[in-house]
Amino acid sequence: MSNGGRGPAVLIPGCELPKRARRCIMAPMFTLAALFRAIGAPLSIERIALDAPGPTEVLVKVAAVGLCRTDLHVMRGERRVAMTPMVLGHEVAGTVETVGTAVEGIAVGDHVVLTFIPGCGRCRWCAKGLHHLCAEGPRITHGPQLDGSFRRRDADGADVGAFCMIGGFAERTVVDQASVVVIDQEVPLDHAALVACGVPAGVGAARNRAKVKAGDSVLVVGCGGDGMNVVQGARLCGATTIIAADIVAAKLDWARGFGATHGVNAQGEALTRAVLELTGGIGVDHAFVCIDPPATLLPAFRATAKAGNVVVTAITPDTVKQIDIPPLELFVTQKAIMGAVYGFMSPRLQIPELLRLYRTGELKLAELITCTYALDEINRGYDDLQAGKNLRGVVVLDNSLV
Ligand SMILES: [Zn+2]
Numbered sequence: 001m002s003n004g005g006r007g008p009a010v011l012i013p014g015c016e017l018p019k020r021a022r023r024c025i026m027a028p029m030f031t032l033a034a035l036f037r038a039i040g041a042p043l044s045i046e047r048i049a050l051d052a053p054g055p056t057e058v059l060v061k062v063a064a065v066g067l068c069r070t071d072l073h074v075m076r077g078e079r080r081v082a083m084t085p086m087v088l089g090h091e092v093a094g095t096v097e098t099v100g101t102a103v104e105g106i107a108v109g110d111h112v113v114l115t116f117i118p119g120c121g122r123c124r125w126c127a128k129g130l131h132h133l134c135a136e137g138p139r140i141t142h143g144p145q146l147d148g149s150f151r152r153r154d155a156d157g158a159d160v161g162a163f164c165m166i167g168g169f170a171e172r173t174v175v176d177q178a179s180v181v182v183i184d185q186e187v188p189l190d191h192a193a194l195v196a197c198g199v200p201a202g203v204g205a206a207r208n209r210a211k212v213k214a215g216d217s218v219l220v221v222g223c224g225g226d227g228m229n230v231v232q233g234a235r236l237c238g239a240t241t242i243i244a245a246d247i248v249a250a251k252l253d254w255a256r257g258f259g260a261t262h263g264v265n266a267q268g269e270a271l272t273r274a275v276l277e278l279t280g281g282i283g284v285d286h287a288f289v290c291i292d293p294p295a296t297l298l299p300a301f302r303a304t305a306k307a308g309n310v311v312v313t314a315i316t317p318d319t320v321k322q323i324d325i326p327p328l329e330l331f332v333t334q335k336a337i338m339g340a341v342y343g344f345m346s347p348r349l350q351i352p353e354l355l356r357l358y359r360t361g362e363l364k365l366a367e368l369i370t371c372t373y374a375l376d377e378i379n380r381g382y383d384d385l386q387a388g389k390n391l392r393g394v395v396v397l398d399n400s401l402v
């Protein structure tokens with residue numbers, strides 16, 4: 001599915017072609033970046049050309065970037081992207097070094113968090129305040145910038161894509177202003193990076209999608225980056241029973257630190273039975289599927305109380321076309337099954353709000369970081385994620401700002 005090495009940009013069959021490609025004619029700078037070149041291969045650390053920002057773009061010096069599982073899904077071929085090579089990385093905080101001539105509200109020196117879905121501000125969804133559903137969202141796996149052109153090239157001159165229109169596994173990146181949120185300069189940027197993806201995804205799923213209320217009961221299946229933040233989101237909402245479920249015992253211990261009241265080390269029917277026992281046979285008001293939906297959705301659905309909510313926050317490989325839920329069971333139990341991307345709230349609103357909760361001590365961010373890495377250690381970081389060692393690994397590129 002890929003050329004597996006140096007050469008011209010390769011289009012992956014079945015994916016849409018990048019459109020409106022054009023080259024910037026200004027002299028490029030160079031940046032070190034971790035490139036996805038082939039499914040199943042480690043990321044390749046290379047020096048690539050990076051063009052100056054276009055009129056609506058900014059140049060960002062990356063200070064910290066989180067190692068999210070979504071990038072791992074791309075590396076494994078479970079989340080397909082339209083081309084290689086591509087710079088992955090989408091959980092970014094950094095500082096602005098240059099702004100394009102038409103950029104508004106962003107200045108050189110600003111501290112920023114980048115959003116993995118751009119908010120064009122003009123589509124139906126952005127107009128409704130639903131930036132996380134922006135019409136440009138489906139293009140985040142294609143490779144080009146928001147304007148359809150490329151800003152990066154490898155040593156052989158091949159166009160290099162930017163995952164999520166960000167390409168954050170790099171010393172520097174160029175992104176459209178539609179992907180930029182300016183933040184308070186007091187927040188350390190390794191902590192700020194976490195509110196670019198995992199924290200809003202989890203906290204928002206509890207607060208904005210399920211609308212967990214004080215006194216509710218919650219089940220969180222899979223206590224990784226998203227799930228741990230569902231746990232703390234449920235705690236912020238006042239849930240009194242928060243059941244963490246994972247097959248890695250250490251994650252159940254960590255989950256207690258974020259607000260879990262119970263830990264269940266089980267899967268499948270055993271998970272359903274354990275949750276029903278803990279809830280007097282009723283089930284939980286809200287169940288969150290934060291890992292491997294094909295294996296966990298049905299047990300979570302059956303552990304949910306009648307008229308309860310089941311929220312899916314995790315990616316399913318696109319080779320999986322369906323998950324069976326018995327329709328009669330759905331009908332008679334009157335449960336709701338729903339998806340939540342980016343915590344079901346505009347990141348432009350949610351990111352500053354989460355950082356305010358962090359500054360008052362109500363939201364834990366530092367505690368989420370289990371290990372930090374240099375850019376050239378990134379593959380070790382992903383090995384640690386796959387081994388279940390990391391809640392969140394973070395690549396730190398500017399130690400003065402974390
Ligand atoms: Zn992510």
Ligand SMILES: [Zn+2]
Nearest residue numbers: 120123126134
């Ligand atoms: Zn939009």
